[in-house]
Amino acid sequence: MADAQQTTVQFARGLEGVIAAETRIGFVDGNLGRLVYRGFDISTLVEQSNYEEVSYLLLNGKLPNKEEYSNYVSRLKKLKYLEKDEYDLISKLGKVSHPMSTLRTVVSYIGAKDPRTVEPDVAVQEDLGLELIAKMPTIVAAINRAHNGLDFVKPDPDLSYSSDFFYQSLGRKPSTIEAKMLDTALILHADHGMNASTFAAMLTISTLSDMYSSATSAISALKGPLHGGANERALSLIQKVGVPENAEKIIGEMIDRKDKIMGFGHRVYKVYDPRAKILKQFAERVTTANKQQVLFKTANKIEEVMISRLGSKGIFPNVDFYSGMLYYSIGFNPDIFTPIFAVGRISGWVARALEYVRDNKIFRPKALYSGETGPKKYVPVNERD
């Protein structure tokens, strides 16, 4: 046997640039700054559509007609409720645990109780996926309440997907602009290529595991700070700068020190992140209405400094720069930002897992073994170094 240690083999660490699957769902054009869902520009969808329609679009490949839309919305509304023991689990974990760990556990728990998850066929996977989409805002809102020591607010049958998420989370109905902002943010987070959580969802369902397992894996991956959590850190930077007058000095010094500046730059987008552009349109109005205008002004000044210094290198604000500030200004604490990401992304996770499993092949790459090949002799414990 050849000694593997002496062989040099090139491979792409982190599978960077490696094509792992084919998709018809979503597409990121980093050079043109386009994010496309099923052929629609994201800007078209946030202007003219809503989260429910976009969710249907991602899953089904086309916008629903009137009857399909009404059926889809009714099914989501019917499935959005949680049972008492599910709220009990959220109460128990919510105060003490990382909200993403609570979310991971509650999603797993709801799936475990459901006998359809034992060995689901594709039609059942679709039903489980729809249930996950319906329940995700309710679960995350309840986690937000428990985490902050507040009583649960139960779903309102009359509210839309995003408005009910707002209401259950914050205990008040959103204003028109707040409702539109949150719906927009969820649409903008619904799908974004083959990121680690989406890949985890696909990898898991590729063993023919169930959709709840798939979502549990996705949440497990999204919990990591290299994936979720950037908007928490971007907000924290804006808060650290504090007032616009500080931006020039603090950000300038950070740039000089080559510090990582959260909320700027993107691996794929070489131009202004189209999602950031859209969210920025809400920032001034929403922060002003919620008496957080200084946040917006500070952010705006940070952006100015950054673009004047680094814009020529393709460094622009990304979606995280504005989303954190917006969530905070309507009343969310930073540690719930990543679960909000999951509320938006659940449609993308489910859509891509379903697309994959319909033409399934288990993911099973190779590892390059560079260890000893032996066979080594066993030395008894008393004779070992």
Next chain:
Amino acid sequence: MADAQQTTVQFARGLEGVIAAETRIGFVDGNLGRLVYRGFDISTLVEQSNYEEVSYLLLNGKLPNKEEYSNYVSRLKKLKYLEKDEYDLISKLGKVSHPMSTLRTVVSYIGAKDPRTVEPDVAVQEDLGLELIAKMPTIVAAINRAHNGLDFVKPDPDLSYSSDFFYQSLGRKPSTIEAKMLDTALILHADHGMNASTFAAMLTISTLSDMYSSATSAISALKGPLHGGANERALSLIQKVGVPENAEKIIGEMIDRKDKIMGFGHRVYKVYDPRAKILKQFAERVTTANKQQVLFKTANKIEEVMISRLGSKGIFPNVDFYSGMLYYSIGFNPDIFTPIFAVGRISGWVARALEYVRDNKIFRPKALYSGETGPKKYVPVNERD
């Protein structure tokens, strides 16, 4: 923008043959029928070592000296206990849920309660990994008890890893041969290349998520019947054949119909699976002692028929053919076989996740977009087909 639909791009579906990472932990040589952990042949380890030592070896790259061994075993023994609320969760889910769904939920729950999981550094990930290795047999044994409506049996501080797993699961101490067989089976399942669950563990930790999230993802993937569960179906085939006299006819007809025959053939091994060879050595004695000898004799006859018909094509029994029969003959029901797999594999999951995160790069492959690129126009709902 080019129309992606008109482009033909080749890629490896399921990442087959693609190198996703480098490892020094384990190696499968399918042509020679060797399974190697850190340079040691699996046959050497099962003859001379035990699960605790092998677990240490996988994690640390060398066999422990006397003091290291004793420290490792003490730490595992200290950490193997569960708390009351953890047993309560197992009681609640155990009877009604798929055991893998219960396992996924309980592991997630224990992780959620632990404040160290919030943003662990590598040293903390190691501690969390050790805790997972220690608790996994206790969790699975408790799930087995609850699933069968039996009272929990608490860990015995004096028993070894595998014997305590046997004792807590089945409520009796193993005989010498049973203890050796189960320890062997756990060693044989501890690591096996870049399978889907191990890959899920690595993908999850690559976002710098915590080790409990990583194990939760791995369990989520192992739950799928394309990954775990083959030994359940192999046993079911042996039981269907029932007596040796039926083997020729039933198996012969299945071969003629080109049915998939569970427990035979392996994607990687082109010769006799070294794990099957080792387990087979236990099969006659253990089944005889447990009055399940007909299972062994039937299995043996099935093997004869299969090898005489398909051995020349490289089709031999794999590890699943004998493991299921052995677990069943000592008193486990088939629906707990995949959780037993997880008890063995936990050391491999943790070892490979730690190895990856120590030289981390987030997994982020690409997808090939073959959908519409648009930009499509939004048609109002009333005007849609």
